[in-house]
Amino acid sequence: MRAYSEGMDITASEERRQGDLSESSAENLAYDVFSRACPSRATLEHATGRWGALTLGALYEGSLRFNALRRRVDGVSEKMLSQTLHALERDGLVHREAQPTNPPRVDYELTPLGREVAGRLLNLIEFVEGRMDDVMRARERYDSARE
Amino acid sequence: MRAYSEGMDITASEERRQGDLSESSAENLAYDVFSRACPSRATLEHATGRWGALTLGALYEGSLRFNALRRRVDGVSEKMLSQTLHALERDGLVHREAQPTNPPRVDYELTPLGREVAGRLLNLIEFVEGRMDDVMRARERYDSARE
DNA sequence: CGGGATCCGAGACGATACTG
DNA sequence: CAGTATCGTCTCGGATCCCG
Numbered sequence: 001m002r003a004y005s006e007g008m009d010i011t012a013s014e015e016r017r018q019g020d021l022s023e024s025s026a027e028n029l030a031y032d033v034f035s036r037a038c039p040s041r042a043t044l045e046h047a048t049g050r051w052g053a054l055t056l057g058a059l060y061e062g063s064l065r066f067n068a069l070r071r072r073v074d075g076v077s078e079k080m081l082s083q084t085l086h087a088l089e090r091d092g093l094v095h096r097e098a099q100p101t102n103p104p105r106v107d108y109e110l111t112p113l114g115r116e117v118a119g120r121l122l123n124l125i126e127f128v129e130g131r132m133d134d135v136m137r138a139r140e141r142y143d144s145a146r147e
Numbered sequence: 148m149r150a151y152s153e154g155m156d157i158t159a160s161e162e163r164r165q166g167d168l169s170e171s172s173a174e175n176l177a178y179d180v181f182s183r184a185c186p187s188r189a190t191l192e193h194a195t196g197r198w199g200a201l202t203l204g205a206l207y208e209g210s211l212r213f214n215a216l217r218r219r220v221d222g223v224s225e226k227m228l229s230q231t232l233h234a235l236e237r238d239g240l241v242h243r244e245a246q247p248t249n250p251p252r253v254d255y256e257l258t259p260l261g262r263e264v265a266g267r268l269l270n271l272i273e274f275v276e277g278r279m280d281d282v283m284r285a286r287e288r289y290d291s292a293r294e
Numbered sequence: 295c296g297g298g299a300t301c302c303g304a305g306a307c308g309a310t311a312c313t314g
Numbered sequence: 315c316a317g318t319a320t321c322g323t324c325t326c327g328g329a330t331c332c333c334g
Binding site: 031032033034035036039040041043044045047048049050053054057058072073074075089090091092113116117120121123124125127128129131132133134135136137138139141142143 | 191195197222272
């Protein structure tokens, strides 16, 4: 049932048929994220998800090998990194360059499309980081308002 | 243990103390998303998460009431929308305007900070939507390469 | 209408062990 | 080194019922 191997939990349950696109009121795009049955929603989740965003961000600075990537994205497990990379590769955002040497050496780098996505993502990430003090103050206000 | 009521699963487990920020090699920001123990990672997840991104996107067009929002964000349950809105409100991205009428009327709108975040998010969302055909082709290539 | 409380299953996630 | 396989945990998230 799953697209590939087993345990690729991320891409499971995203196989919904096209079909009722409701009205698609806003733009005339073929794919509207606001609609449930839309492949772009899945891709967006891969890119913005917990590990996807950080992985793309890390690769923006340059190509990295698996374990270097793992060290850069603090806290990610081997399993999740592998899964994330598979999903991003499948969506054409990341390119995997394997050399059949021994020991094996595999480099991951962004595709041109991936670079554009990562750039926009980093724009967001850096903005949020720069405004974290505002966020922290908002949280304190919110929490203290509820005793 | 949880910050407020119960069942606010989203904001749970994000209470990690500052501390070991590793090297923070890239920039001199106080908060570095790549570090595990960083509040900005949590905020980013609220904003880019499955429902957070769509909610911010929907509110970018203007203030909306709860059920209108629910209809716009196709597929979200009451519970998840409520949860998402709480998290975004707590982070200072969304403002909640409640009128004590009967029946109750509650409007949600973006704060100035939320508008900036949503703008950058929409930039990303629209870009991905516009390139979905590339993504779909990449997927086919990837899938067929694995038989 | 705008939610909260509760139950519960699916699957996301991490730890460990193993392979080429 | 670069992963896969397996297993157990934990939480996300939907369904349902309820209330002001």
